[in-house]
Amino acid sequence: MEVQLGDIVAALGGDLIGSAALPLLGLASLQSAEAHHLGFVTGAKHRAAMRASRAGALIVPPDLAEEAATQAALIVTPNPYLYYARLSQWWLAKVRAGRGSGGIHATACVHPTAQLAANVSIGPFAVIEADAVLEAGAQLGPHTVVGRAAHIGAQARIAGQVWIGEGCELGARCIVHAGTVIGADGFGFAPEQGAWAKIEQLGRVRIGDDVEIGANCTIDRGALDDTVIEDGVKLDNLIHIAHNVHIGAHTAMAGCAAVAGSTRIGKHCTIGGDAKIIGHLTLVDSVHISACSVVTRSITKPGTYTGIFPLDDNAAWEKNAASLRQLYKLRERVRALEKNNPKSDV
CATH class of the missing domain: 2.160.10.10 (Hexapeptide repeat proteins)
Structure with missing residues (x-):
């Protein structure tokens, strides 16, 4: 299934940077994406993967928009992960709509x-x-x-x-x-x-x-x-x-x-x-x-x-839990004290 980037923004919102007519064939991870794929970046911790990605379009937060715009078309949104979740639902619904109803199988x-x-x-x-x-x-x-x-x-x-x-x-x-x-x-x-x-x-x-x-x-x-x-x-x-x-x-x-x-x-x-x-x-x-x-x-x-x-x-x-890790050493210290001071209250 092919959609245009602008169709996604029209359905789900976000700020579009780049060509609305960009054709996309699917969603993909940053590592596997190609020019006809859309990927997403949740934050700065994925900056290196974003730079290395070959995705034709990216969903990014506002603080990465300027940097990401040099390599791909963008959908800019405050919560890219949530946007991706909504997009996955939208995309699958379109795929299933094309299949039609299976009806009632003859063996049911x-x-x-x-x-x-x-x-x-x-x-x-x-x-x-x-x-x-x-x-x-x-x-x-x-x-x-x-x-x-x-x-x-x-x-x-x-x-x-x-x-x-x-x-x-x-x-x-x-x-x-x-x-x-x-x-x-x-x-x-x-x-x-x-x-x-x-x-x-x-x-x-x-x-x-x-x-x-x-x-x-x-x-x-x-x-x-x-x-x-x-x-x-x-x-x-x-x-x-x-x-x-x-x-x-x-x-x-x-x-x-x-x-x-x-x-x-x-x-x-x-x-x-x-x-x-x-x-x-x-x-x-x-x-x-x-x-x-x-x-x-x-x-x-x-x-x-x-x-x-x-x-x-x-x-x-x-x-x-931190104290528990020291329990054996503490036990050995107590045993040593008891051995050296058999009449003590230790």
């Missing part, structure tokens, strides 16, 4: 009571069970299953081999990547004479608008109340959300994080990769958990928290 299995709105796309061997609802423009990849009475919002994009359980709901413009399971049974069992009696999971999963869920995630249905993921949440790959968890709007979680049952996470939180949150806790809004941390208590104050040993606010954790 659609129950007669399922409700399909206009312009839905259903891939090969997908299954839509009774009373399921797909709103306008929803897209399902091959081998995806939408369970009985599940609801898929308008313009949602569900990749191949996704399983969405009975009664679960996904909002508008959600994106779910391949292999994810939404609405499997939560982990609920009652002990019975040395064995386990299954507790049937009677709740659902309710997912808001503009949520993105990575590949091979599992989101369990609630035991009684629903598991809830609010608007704008972003989940990376390989994340487990247990039954009855509630995740607030615009929270983001990196890969391999896991949240145990009945935990409530506030809005605008970030959970680092491989972090673990045990069950029945509450994290208030704007809590940020560092990668590989284990959260063992509720957090009632916004801030950044770090640690695989007892959780603390980040500043205190850094001091304790």
